[in-house]
Amino acid sequence: MDDHGAGTSSGLGLAIVKRILELHGSAVKVQSEFKRGTRFGFELPQAT
Numbered sequence: 397m398d399d400h401g402a403g404t405s406s407g408l409g410l411a412i413v414k415r416i417l418e419l420h421g422s423a424v425k426v427q428s429e430f431k432r433g434t435r436f437g438f439e440l441p442q443a444t
Contacts, residue, residue, distance in 0.1 A: 410436075 414424050417438050428434040 413438075 410424070413436075417423055417440075420440055422438055422440055425437045426434060427437070
């Protein structure tokens with residue numbers, strides 16, 4: 397990932413992802429390490 401526009405985002409994309417996951421009974425998981433970056437993850441139930 398490049399740093400173009402770093403720090404200028406409004407976070408709208410993450411809010412959309414959060415809502416979609418909530419509708420599927422899941423949540424966004426965040427792991428952040430100083431000077432290493434941030435990792436976002438999620439799990440979805442298997443389709444039946």
